[in-house]
Amino acid sequence: MSTAQETVGDEPQPWVEVTPDAARRLLVAAVEAFAERGYHATTTRDIAGRAGMSPAALYIHYKTKEELLHRISRIGHEKALDVLRTAAAGEGGPADRLAEAVRSFVRWHAGQHTVARVVQYELDALGPDARAEIVTLRRENDAAVRGIIEDGVAAGDFDVPDVRGTTIAVLSLCIDVARWFNVNGPRTPDEVGSLYADLVLRMVGAAK
Amino acid sequence: MSTAQETVGDEPQPWVEVTPDAARRLLVAAVEAFAERGYHATTTRDIAGRAGMSPAALYIHYKTKEELLHRISRIGHEKALDVLRTAAAGEGGPADRLAEAVRSFVRWHAGQHTVARVVQYELDALGPDARAEIVTLRRENDAAVRGIIEDGVAAGDFDVPDVRGTTIAVLSLCIDVARWFNVNGPRTPDEVGSLYADLVLRMVGAAK
DNA sequence: GGGCCGACTAAGCGCTCGCTCACCTTTCGG
DNA sequence: CCGAAAGGTGAGCGAGCGCTTAGTCGGCCC
Numbered sequence: 001m002s003t004a005q006e007t008v009g010d011e012p013q014p015w016v017e018v019t020p021d022a023a024r025r026l027l028v029a030a031v032e033a034f035a036e037r038g039y040h041a042t043t044t045r046d047i048a049g050r051a052g053m054s055p056a057a058l059y060i061h062y063k064t065k066e067e068l069l070h071r072i073s074r075i076g077h078e079k080a081l082d083v084l085r086t087a088a089a090g091e092g093g094p095a096d097r098l099a100e101a102v103r104s105f106v107r108w109h110a111g112q113h114t115v116a117r118v119v120q121y122e123l124d125a126l127g128p129d130a131r132a133e134i135v136t137l138r139r140e141n142d143a144a145v146r147g148i149i150e151d152g153v154a155a156g157d158f159d160v161p162d163v164r165g166t167t168i169a170v171l172s173l174c175i176d177v178a179r180w181f182n183v184n185g186p187r188t189p190d191e192v193g194s195l196y197a198d199l200v201l202r203m204v205g206a207a208k
Numbered sequence: 209m210s211t212a213q214e215t216v217g218d219e220p221q222p223w224v225e226v227t228p229d230a231a232r233r234l235l236v237a238a239v240e241a242f243a244e245r246g247y248h249a250t251t252t253r254d255i256a257g258r259a260g261m262s263p264a265a266l267y268i269h270y271k272t273k274e275e276l277l278h279r280i281s282r283i284g285h286e287k288a289l290d291v292l293r294t295a296a297a298g299e300g301g302p303a304d305r306l307a308e309a310v311r312s313f314v315r316w317h318a319g320q321h322t323v324a325r326v327v328q329y330e331l332d333a334l335g336p337d338a339r340a341e342i343v344t345l346r347r348e349n350d351a352a353v354r355g356i357i358e359d360g361v362a363a364g365d366f367d368v369p370d371v372r373g374t375t376i377a378v379l380s381l382c383i384d385v386a387r388w389f390n391v392n393g394p395r396t397p398d399e400v401g402s403l404y405a406d407l408v409l410r411m412v413g414a415a416k
Numbered sequence: 417g418g419g420c421c422g423a424c425t426a427a428g429c430g431c432t433c434g435c436t437c438a439c440c441t442t443t444c445g446g
Numbered sequence: 447c448c449g450a451a452a453g454g455t456g457a458g459c460g461a462g463c464g465c466t467t468a469g470t471c472g473g474c475c476c
Contacts (some may be wrong), residue, residue, distance in 0.1 A: 020453090022453075022454090037332070038248060038332065038333075040246060040248035040249045041248045041333070043432080043434085044433080044435075045432090045433085045434095053454080053455090054454070054455050054456075055435085055455095055456095056435085056437090056454075056455065056456080057453080057454060057455080058434095058435090058459095059434090059435065059436075060452085060453060060454070061453095062436085063432070064434080065435090068326065083441090084213070117303075121329060124245070124246065125246075125249070161406075162403055165395070165403045166403075166407065168388065169381060169404065169407055170437080171379050172381060172384040172385070172387075172388060173377060173380060173384070175384065176380040176381070176383065176384040176387075177380070179380075179384075180376065180380060187373070189428065192373075195370055195373045195374075195377070196377065198369075199374065199377055199411050201430060202410045202411050203410050203411060203412060205406050205410060228423095230423080230424090251463070251464085251465095252463085252464060252465080253462090253463085253464080261424075261425090262424070262425050262426075263425090263464090263465085264424075264425060264427095264465085264466080264467090265423080265424055265425075266465090267464090267465065267466080268423065268424070269420085272464080272465085273464070273465090342420080371437095
């Protein structure tokens with residue numbers, strides 16, 4: 001998944017797998033619109049307009065407005081999960097791996113906060129089938145983080161009385177970055193990632 | 209604000225200040241509907257129906273659908289802020305006060321997660337004036353938490369390299385409880401509150 | 417008992433929504 | 447040079463939206 005050429009300069013271009021070009025432009029426009037106003041407040045006319053096309057053009061590439069959201073959600077979740085798993089599978093002890101996982105997961109949620117907002121907060125607008133699929137992906141996030149924490153506890157590096165609860169808290173902390181992060185704020189995604197990695201190591205009682 | 213009789217049995221009835229009775233029933237119905245489906249996906253017919261009234265009845269008590277959201281947001285924020293401030297002004301050292309603040313703030317967000325969800329995630333549906341008013345209330349949350357952390361640092365009880373960043377993280381952690389908390393899940397609001405109080409004390413490096 | 421006033425409803429207005437359809441261009445293999 | 451396929455447009459349909467209006471009903475003061 002990360003093998004494709006996905007960056008141009010230092011700006012991530014996470015939609016190269018969406019073809020043809022018009023379909024990608026529509027999808028990028030939808031991400032912007034959904035993140036700004038929410039799924040239900042966004043009109044198909046608005047999406048098409050941002051992509052420089054007529055309202056009818058949307059229906060050549062997508063069956064419904066909901067399909068757009070579904071595609072965005074699936075791709076977004078897969079990207080985030082990929083980022084998390086790569087870090088979780090890295091070298092070093094549990095503390096290093098947890099720190100790196102949090103750092104990169106947070107960096108993604110801050111840097112891609114428009115996508116992340118759509119992915120995290122518009123889930124309920126999906127129908128039952130699509131929602132079920134996304135929920136499955138989400139559980140894998142949980143499993144990845146819990147795995148590292150369990151490793152740390154087993155190795156005696158962490159002191160965590162409630163592994164499941166702490167896992168939820170760590171993920172919740174990272175995900176909520178998408179809600180409050182502001183591009184014009186004082187912090188870069190990198191800085192937030194480092195701060196949060198430090199905070200999470202404290203939460204799990206990582207030995208210095 | 210907390211002087212009124214606001215509990216019946218052990219269930220909070222946070223809307224006693226809304227009169228007359230029909231206006232309160234509409235507001236409670238709106239909270240349920242907004243929390244379930246989101247503001248934009250909720251229709252005035254749905255709200256009125258849940259309150260057992262005709263669609264037109266809504267407009268006798270509220271000028272617009274947005275006024276309903278505004279009222280809910282303001283009251284909800286005031287309640288949460290009240291809970292937080294009461295704990296922050298309590299006795300004991302910074303660690304005790306921070307733990308109690310987190311415990312009760314989290315308990316509120318879990319127990320009242322329908323209200324909290326509306327309050328936290330539907331802010332953008334408000335017009336500029338109403339939003340500005342709510343943002344002001346939110347900053348007071350921030351100030352309350354930051355105050356305790358600064359006290360702890362000054363007293364030498366906490367070890368916090370980045371006070372502002374840590375404040376954001378602590379509040380973010382508490383607020384996000386409203387998103388994931390599930391009444392049918394394994395944890396009570398009390399249990400989540402205690403878990404989170406412990407995690408936050410670790411985040412600020414509170415001396416044992 | 418009569419008149420008034422606040423609470424509520426049935427009906428529906430004007431509008432915008434998601435989506436469709438008839439038609440127009442461009443591209444390209446044979 | 448032709449015909450089909452792919453990608454696009456302008457106009458507009460049916461539905462459902464937020465909200466209004468005209469009128470009904472019941473309680474209350476004189």
